[in-house]
Amino acid sequence: DIVMTQTPLSLSVTPGQPASISCRSSQSLLHSDGKTYLYWYLQKPGQSPQLLIYEVSNRFPGVPDRFSGSGSGTYFTLRISRVEAEDVGIYYCMQSTQPTFDFGQGTKLEMK
Amino acid sequence: EVQLVQSGTEVQKPGESLKISCKGSGYNFPNYWIAWVRQMPGRGLEWMGIIYPGDSDTRYRPSFQGQVTISADKSINTAYLQWRSLRASDTAIYFCARVRYYYDSAGYNRPRYFDRWGQGTLVTVSS
DSSP states (O other), X not given: OOOEEEEOSEEXXXXXXXXXXXXXXXXXXXXXXXXXXXXXXXXXXXXXXXXXXXXXXXXXXXXXXXXXXXXXXXXEEEEESSOOGGGOEEEEEEEOSSSSOEEOOOEEEEEO | OOEEEEOOOEEEOTTOOEEEEEEEESSOXXXXXXXXXXXXXXXXXXXXXXXXXXXXXXXXOTTTBTTBEEEEEGGGTEEEXXXXXXXXXXXXXXXXXXXXXXXXXXXXXXXXXXXXXXOOEEXXXXX
Protein backbone atom coordinates (compact mmCIF):
# COMPACT_ATOMS: atom_id res chain seq x y z
CA ASP A 1 0.00 0.00 0.00
CA ILE A 2 0.98 3.59 -0.48
CA VAL A 3 1.14 5.53 2.78
CA MET A 4 -0.50 8.93 2.65
CA THR A 5 0.63 11.37 5.35
CA GLN A 6 -1.27 14.57 6.00
CA THR A 7 -0.10 17.63 7.90
CA PRO A 8 -1.25 19.19 10.07
CA LEU A 9 -3.66 16.79 11.75
CA SER A 10 -5.70 19.68 13.07
CA LEU A 11 -6.15 23.27 12.06
CA SER A 12 -7.95 26.16 13.76
CA VAL A 13 -8.74 29.02 11.40
CA THR A 14 -10.41 32.42 11.75
CA PRO A 15 -13.29 32.83 9.28
CA GLY A 16 -12.13 34.69 6.21
CA GLN A 17 -8.53 33.59 6.62
CA PRO A 18 -6.74 31.10 4.33
CA ALA A 19 -5.94 27.52 5.21
CA SER A 20 -3.60 24.94 3.74
CA ILE A 21 -3.33 21.17 4.17
CA SER A 22 -0.47 19.05 2.90
CA CYS A 23 -0.48 15.44 1.79
CA ARG A 24 2.65 13.43 1.13
CA SER A 25 2.68 9.99 -0.48
CA SER A 26 5.26 7.26 0.13
CA GLN A 27 5.61 6.74 -3.63
CA SER A 28 5.15 8.95 -6.64
CA LEU A 29 1.51 9.21 -7.71
CA LEU A 30 2.41 9.93 -11.34
CA HIS A 31 0.87 7.11 -13.36
CA SER A 32 2.41 5.70 -16.52
CA ASP A 33 -0.52 7.24 -18.41
CA GLY A 34 0.72 10.70 -17.41
CA LYS A 35 -2.07 11.42 -14.93
CA THR A 36 -1.78 11.79 -11.17
CA TYR A 37 -4.64 10.18 -9.29
CA LEU A 38 -4.78 12.29 -6.14
CA TYR A 39 -8.08 13.40 -4.66
CA TRP A 40 -9.35 15.51 -1.76
CA TYR A 41 -12.49 14.78 0.25
CA LEU A 42 -14.27 16.66 3.04
CA GLN A 43 -16.30 14.86 5.67
CA LYS A 44 -18.49 17.38 7.44
CA PRO A 45 -19.64 16.50 10.98
CA GLY A 46 -22.15 13.65 10.91
CA GLN A 47 -22.07 13.38 7.12
CA SER A 48 -20.64 11.17 4.43
CA PRO A 49 -17.45 12.30 2.69
CA GLN A 50 -17.83 14.52 -0.35
CA LEU A 51 -15.43 14.94 -3.24
CA LEU A 52 -13.77 18.34 -3.50
CA ILE A 53 -10.84 17.94 -5.88
CA TYR A 54 -10.00 15.25 -8.41
CA GLU A 55 -6.67 14.53 -10.10
CA VAL A 56 -4.72 17.04 -8.02
CA SER A 57 -6.29 20.31 -9.12
CA ASN A 58 -9.75 19.88 -10.66
CA ARG A 59 -12.71 21.07 -8.64
CA PHE A 60 -15.66 18.69 -8.62
CA PRO A 61 -18.88 20.31 -9.88
CA GLY A 62 -20.51 22.42 -7.21
CA VAL A 63 -17.34 22.93 -5.18
CA PRO A 64 -16.71 26.62 -4.43
CA ASP A 65 -13.74 28.21 -6.15
CA ARG A 66 -12.16 29.10 -2.79
CA PHE A 67 -10.92 25.47 -2.82
CA SER A 68 -7.87 24.70 -4.92
CA GLY A 69 -5.42 21.84 -5.21
CA SER A 70 -1.85 21.64 -6.40
CA GLY A 71 1.20 19.44 -6.33
CA SER A 72 2.99 16.67 -8.15
CA GLY A 73 4.91 13.47 -7.55
CA THR A 74 4.70 12.85 -3.83
CA TYR A 75 3.69 16.24 -2.42
CA PHE A 76 0.25 17.81 -2.68
CA THR A 77 -1.59 20.74 -1.13
CA LEU A 78 -5.22 21.71 -0.63
CA ARG A 79 -5.80 25.41 -0.13
CA ILE A 80 -8.87 27.27 1.02
CA SER A 81 -8.53 30.94 0.12
CA ARG A 82 -11.04 32.25 2.68
CA VAL A 83 -12.39 29.76 5.18
CA GLU A 84 -16.11 29.82 5.87
CA ALA A 85 -18.04 28.23 8.73
CA GLU A 86 -19.42 25.52 6.41
CA ASP A 87 -15.88 24.31 5.71
CA VAL A 88 -15.46 22.69 9.12
CA GLY A 89 -14.87 18.98 9.10
CA ILE A 90 -12.17 16.45 8.32
CA TYR A 91 -10.24 16.65 5.07
CA TYR A 92 -8.78 13.53 3.52
CA CYS A 93 -6.43 13.06 0.61
CA MET A 94 -6.69 9.80 -1.33
CA GLN A 95 -4.61 8.13 -4.01
CA SER A 96 -5.65 5.61 -6.64
CA THR A 97 -2.55 5.57 -8.87
CA GLN A 98 -1.76 2.16 -7.42
CA PRO A 99 -4.62 -0.36 -7.80
CA THR A 100 -5.83 0.37 -4.29
CA PHE A 101 -7.49 3.35 -2.68
CA ASP A 102 -5.40 4.79 0.15
CA PHE A 103 -6.53 7.66 2.35
CA GLY A 104 -4.51 10.02 4.49
CA GLN A 105 -5.28 10.00 8.19
CA GLY A 106 -7.34 13.17 7.93
CA THR A 107 -6.96 16.82 8.94
CA LYS A 108 -9.59 18.32 11.22
CA LEU A 109 -10.49 21.93 10.41
CA GLU A 110 -12.15 23.98 13.13
CA MET A 111 -13.17 27.62 13.39
CA LYS A 112 -11.45 29.91 15.85
CA GLU B 1 -30.29 12.49 -9.25
CA VAL B 2 -27.69 9.90 -8.32
CA GLN B 3 -28.45 8.37 -4.92
CA LEU B 4 -27.04 5.57 -2.83
CA VAL B 5 -29.30 4.54 0.03
CA GLN B 6 -27.90 2.20 2.65
CA SER B 7 -29.68 -0.10 5.06
CA GLY B 8 -30.19 0.96 8.65
CA THR B 9 -28.28 0.73 11.91
CA GLU B 10 -27.41 -2.76 13.11
CA VAL B 11 -26.66 -4.02 16.61
CA GLN B 12 -25.29 -7.53 16.63
CA LYS B 13 -23.53 -9.94 18.97
CA PRO B 14 -20.07 -11.36 18.35
CA GLY B 15 -20.22 -14.47 16.20
CA GLU B 16 -23.42 -13.48 14.44
CA SER B 17 -23.67 -13.02 10.67
CA LEU B 18 -24.74 -9.82 8.97
CA LYS B 19 -25.45 -8.46 5.49
CA ILE B 20 -25.89 -4.74 4.85
CA SER B 21 -27.03 -3.19 1.61
CA CYS B 22 -26.58 -0.20 -0.67
CA LYS B 23 -29.20 0.58 -3.30
CA GLY B 24 -28.33 2.83 -6.20
CA SER B 25 -30.70 4.96 -8.23
CA GLY B 26 -30.57 7.73 -10.79
CA TYR B 27 -27.85 6.12 -12.91
CA ASN B 28 -26.99 2.91 -14.76
CA PHE B 29 -26.13 0.84 -11.69
CA PRO B 30 -24.55 -2.19 -13.44
CA ASN B 31 -22.04 0.03 -15.24
CA TYR B 32 -20.37 1.62 -12.22
CA TRP B 33 -18.18 0.04 -9.56
CA ILE B 34 -19.40 0.25 -5.97
CA ALA B 35 -16.87 0.56 -3.16
CA TRP B 36 -17.20 -0.16 0.54
CA VAL B 37 -15.33 2.05 3.01
CA ARG B 38 -14.96 1.50 6.75
CA GLN B 39 -14.76 4.22 9.38
CA MET B 40 -14.04 2.88 12.84
CA PRO B 41 -15.07 5.04 15.82
CA GLY B 42 -13.12 8.28 15.81
CA ARG B 43 -10.91 7.07 12.98
CA GLY B 44 -10.31 7.80 9.32
CA LEU B 45 -11.49 6.21 6.10
CA GLU B 46 -10.33 2.77 4.98
CA TRP B 47 -11.19 1.23 1.62
CA MET B 48 -12.35 -2.38 1.91
CA GLY B 49 -13.14 -3.50 -1.61
CA ILE B 50 -15.06 -2.85 -4.80
CA ILE B 51 -17.47 -4.67 -7.07
CA TYR B 52 -18.57 -4.12 -10.64
CA PRO B 53 -22.25 -5.11 -10.61
CA GLY B 54 -22.33 -5.69 -14.36
CA ASP B 55 -20.16 -8.82 -14.12
CA SER B 56 -19.58 -9.12 -10.34
CA ASP B 57 -15.83 -8.56 -10.72
CA THR B 58 -14.77 -8.05 -7.09
CA ARG B 59 -11.51 -6.83 -5.60
CA TYR B 60 -10.56 -6.65 -1.94
CA ARG B 61 -7.98 -4.78 0.07
CA PRO B 62 -5.70 -7.63 1.24
CA SER B 63 -6.45 -6.98 4.91
CA PHE B 64 -10.16 -7.54 4.27
CA GLN B 65 -9.85 -10.56 1.97
CA GLY B 66 -11.56 -13.49 3.67
CA GLN B 67 -13.00 -11.27 6.41
CA VAL B 68 -15.96 -9.92 4.45
CA THR B 69 -17.84 -10.73 1.25
CA ILE B 70 -18.90 -8.09 -1.24
CA SER B 71 -21.67 -8.96 -3.68
CA ALA B 72 -24.24 -7.27 -5.88
CA ASP B 73 -27.60 -7.97 -7.51
CA LYS B 74 -27.81 -5.85 -10.63
CA SER B 75 -31.46 -6.76 -11.15
CA ILE B 76 -32.38 -4.70 -8.09
CA ASN B 77 -29.51 -2.18 -8.24
CA THR B 78 -28.15 -3.25 -4.88
CA ALA B 79 -24.71 -4.02 -3.51
CA TYR B 80 -24.01 -5.87 -0.28
CA LEU B 81 -21.35 -6.21 2.38
CA GLN B 82 -21.50 -9.40 4.42
CA TRP B 83 -19.86 -10.94 7.48
CA ARG B 84 -20.07 -14.63 8.46
CA SER B 85 -18.95 -14.12 12.06
CA LEU B 86 -18.82 -10.62 13.49
CA ARG B 87 -16.22 -9.43 15.99
CA ALA B 88 -16.27 -6.46 18.30
CA SER B 89 -13.57 -4.91 16.12
CA ASP B 90 -16.07 -4.77 13.22
CA THR B 91 -17.88 -1.97 15.06
CA ALA B 92 -17.79 0.93 12.61
CA ILE B 93 -19.71 3.03 10.13
CA TYR B 94 -19.67 1.45 6.68
CA PHE B 95 -20.09 3.63 3.61
CA CYS B 96 -20.79 2.56 0.06
CA ALA B 97 -19.69 4.83 -2.75
CA ARG B 98 -20.06 4.94 -6.52
CA VAL B 99 -16.72 4.66 -8.26
CA ARG B 100 -15.84 6.59 -11.37
CA TYR B 101 -13.46 4.86 -13.74
CA TYR B 102 -11.39 5.43 -16.86
CA TYR B 103 -10.45 3.09 -19.67
CA ASP B 104 -6.73 2.63 -20.05
CA SER B 105 -4.84 2.34 -23.33
CA ALA B 106 -5.49 -1.41 -23.42
CA GLY B 107 -9.21 -0.89 -22.95
CA TYR B 108 -9.37 -2.04 -19.34
CA ASN B 109 -11.80 -0.38 -16.93
CA ARG B 110 -9.71 1.25 -14.16
CA PRO B 111 -11.57 2.40 -11.03
CA ARG B 112 -10.31 5.81 -9.97
CA TYR B 113 -12.37 7.75 -7.41
CA PHE B 114 -15.55 7.88 -5.37
CA ASP B 115 -17.95 10.54 -6.59
CA ARG B 116 -21.15 9.75 -4.67
CA TRP B 117 -21.54 8.24 -1.23
CA GLY B 118 -24.28 6.53 0.71
CA GLN B 119 -25.34 7.89 4.07
CA GLY B 120 -23.44 5.18 5.98
CA THR B 121 -24.57 2.19 8.04
CA LEU B 122 -23.57 2.02 11.70
CA VAL B 123 -22.74 -1.52 12.78
CA THR B 124 -22.26 -2.13 16.50
CA VAL B 125 -21.00 -5.51 17.66
CA SER B 126 -21.28 -6.04 21.38
CA SER B 127 -22.15 -8.84 23.74
